[in-house]
Amino acid sequence: MATPRPGAGFEFEENKMRIAAGLIFASAVSLLALSAAWSQALPPAKGAAAAPQAAPAPAPPPAPVSTRPPCNNPNALGIGRTVEIDTTGGPGFGFEHFKELDFLRDKEVVLTFDDGPWPVNTPAVLKTLAEECTTGIFFPIGKHATYYPEILKQVMAAGHSIGSHTWSHAALVNKKLTEQQRKDEIEKGFSAVKWALGGKAPAPFFRFPALQHPPEMVTYLGSRNIAIFSCDLDSFDFKASKAQTIIDNVMRKVEKNGKGIILMHDFQKHTAEALPELLKKLKAGGYKVVAMRAKTPVQTIAQYDEDIVKDLKLPTVSSRPVSSVVQTISE
Numbered sequence: 001m002a003t004p005r006p007g008a009g010f011e012f013e014e015n016k017m018r019i020a021a022g023l024i025f026a027s028a029v030s031l032l033a034l035s036a037a038w039s040q041a042l043p044p045a046k047g048a049a050a051a052p053q054a055a056p057a058p059a060p061p062p063a064p065v066s067t068r069p070p071c072n073n074p075n076a077l078g079i080g081r082t083v084e085i086d087t088t089g090g091p092g093f094g095f096e097h098f099k100e101l102d103f104l105r106d107k108e109v110v111l112t113f114d115d116g117p118w119p120v121n122t123p124a125v126l127k128t129l130a131e132e133c134t135t136g137i138f139f140p141i142g143k144h145a146t147y148y149p150e151i152l153k154q155v156m157a158a159g160h161s162i163g164s165h166t167w168s169h170a171a172l173v174n175k176k177l178t179e180q181q182r183k184d185e186i187e188k189g190f191s192a193v194k195w196a197l198g199g200k201a202p203a204p205f206f207r208f209p210a211l212q213h214p215p216e217m218v219t220y221l222g223s224r225n226i227a228i229f230s231c232d233l234d235s236f237d238f239k240a241s242k243a244q245t246i247i248d249n250v251m252r253k254v255e256k257n258g259k260g261i262i263l264m265h266d267f268q269k270h271t272a273e274a275l276p277e278l279l280k281k282l283k284a285g286g287y288k289v290v291a292m293r294a295k296t297p298v299q300t301i302a303q304y305d306e307d308i309v310k311d312l313k314l315p316t317v318s319s320r321p322v323s324s325v326v327q328t329i330s331e
C-alpha cells in the first residue's frame, strides 16, 4: 500500500531546520545494553539481573502479557544490539530523508513492517521472527488495528516495537486535506493502535504513508515528540510478484549500503513468504539486527481515544441492507 514518492527533498530541509533549532540531537539514541544474547531482549524472566532503578515506576496500564519463548535456535539471527530512542523533538531516522542520526554500525540492520495488522501475513511474519529470535518495528494502519486488534496484541506480546502509520493510510501531502485532517490522521492512528493494544500506548514512532513527508506535519510531529521513520533500504515488496524478488532487492541494497533500516510490509503475502530465507541470508552475510525501543510511550490525546471508541460503535448499529436481514420465506 504504497505509491511512488514525489518531492522527497524539501522535507529534508525542513527537518534540518528543526534540528538547527536545537530540538533534536545528542540524546536521541542511547545505547541500552550491548549484548548479542537473545536473553537480553527477553521480558521479565531475567528481571533480577536488570539494571538498578532509581525509583519505582508507576504501575503500567494493562497490556498483553509477553508469551515470547526462550530462543531454542542456536543458528538464529537473534538481536545484536538494543537501542533506546529519546523521541523528544521528533528525531528523523532513515537516510532516504534524514541524514543526521547515523547510529547504525557497519553490518547492522533494523527490520520494519508497515500496513498491518493483517490476517495470515502478519502472523506468518511473527512466526518467522520468533524462529529467528529476532525483532522489528511494526507501523500498523489505525483502521487495520481496529479490524484485527488480536493480531496486533500478538505483535506486542512477542516483544516487538509498535508505532503508527496514520488512521487510514491517507497521503498527508494531499492538498485536499486540511491541516486539521492531517493531524487527525496522525492522532487517530495512534489512538486506534492504543485501543487495539488494550489501552497500552505504542511507541512514539511514526511512518508517513508512501514516505511522503509534508513539512508542516514533520514540524507537528516534532512538537508531539514523535520520531519519524523513513528508511535506508526500501524492499519494494509491495511491487514484487514473488518472494525471491524481495530477497534479492534487500540483499542487493544492504550489501551496497553495508547497513540500514529496511522497509517491508507485514501486510504483503510475498513479504511473509520471503522473510524466512531473507533472515537466513542476513545471518549468513554477517548482519546483526538492532532493536529500537522507545524511552517512553506516545502520549495520545484523550479526545481521539474517545472518538475511536465512539466510531467503533457505529457499525454495530446495523449497516446491513434490509434484504440481508429480512427475507420472505413464505407468503
Ligand SMILES: [Zn+2]
Binding pocket: 001, 002, 114, 115, 165, 169, 209, 210
Ligand atoms: Zn504504508
